[in-house]
Amino acid sequence: DAGITQSPRYKITETGRQVTLMCHQTWSHSYMFWYRQDLGHGLRLIYYSAAADITDKGEVPDGYVVSRSKTENFPLTLESATRSQTSVYFCASSRQGEEKLFFGSGTQLSVL
Amino acid sequence: KQEVTQIPAALSVPEGENLVLNCSFTDSAIYNLQWFRQDPGKGLTSLLLIQSSQREQTSGRLNASLDKSSGRSTLYIAASQPGDSATYLCAVSGSGYSTLTFGKGTMLLVSP
Numbered sequence: 001d002a003g004i005t006q007s008p009r010y011k012i013t014e015t016g017r018q019v020t021l022m023c024h025q026t027w028s029h030s031y032m033f034w035y036r037q038d039l040g041h042g043l044r045l046i047y048y049s050a051a052a053d054i055t056d057k058g059e060v061p062d063g064y065v066v067s068r069s070k071t072e073n074f075p076l077t078l079e080s081a082t083r084s085q086t087s088v089y090f091c092a093s094s095r096q097g098e099e100k101l102f103f104g105s106g107t108q109l110s111v112l
Numbered sequence: 113k114q115e116v117t118q119i120p121a122a123l124s125v126p127e128g129e130n131l132v133l134n135c136s137f138t139d140s141a142i143y144n145l146q147w148f149r150q151d152p153g154k155g156l157t158s159l160l161l162i163q164s165s166q167r168e169q170t171s172g173r174l175n176a177s178l179d180k181s182s183g184r185s186t187l188y189i190a191a192s193q194p195g196d197s198a199t200y201l202c203a204v205s206g207s208g209y210s211t212l213t214f215g216k217g218t219m220l221l222v223s224p
Binding site for chain 1: 144158
């Protein structure tokens with residue numbers, strides 16, 4: 001049972017570079033989510049997707065792009081990384097009609 | 113805008129104690145409330161989910177209660193163990209996934 005996996009686990013990049021964080025789930029869950037976790041702010045929703053080719057903005061979408069061409073993958077792209085995007089990023093998924101979330105182990109991103 | 117507060121921010125107890133973690137929310141029009149556990153450097157694991165029509169949920173040594181009208185939830189941990197050491201977060205959901213709001217968590221340390 002592979003579950004939900006994120007890659008890379010750690011990433012260091014420079015301001016202005018494009019970065020893509022990967023998320024893959026093996027459960028065929030309909031819903032997928034991207035959160036960022038920062039000290040003082042807790043977890044905040046960036047984007048979510050209800051199904052393949054359906055995405056919507058969360059609380060803090062600026063500077064991020066998502067796509068969902070296949071149900072199992074939900075990559076998050078930082079088009080031009082900024083220092084304020086230094087954070088821990090979590091991907092999560094859930095079944096249609098259920099609100100229990102399953103989280104990946106996270107990607108720790110540092111933008112220098 | 114929904115706000116979720118968790119008190120205390122940190123708690124240290126000796127093994128064997130029963131303890132209570134608190135969660136309060138400002139908007140009582142919630143759909144459900146979830147309690148999560150987060151181990152250092154890991155993702156979140158859903159512990160309990162309480163629908164708005166329910167008063168409590170139990171899983172093993174954990175019991176979560178919900179008083180929607182007063183905007184409060186408690187997570188009761190019986191006979192605490194060192195393995196319970198983690199950060200516990202609560203999250204409330206409005207009418208859809210985009211409205212899931214997290215608290216900042218309570219960091220629990222159970223010493224042998």
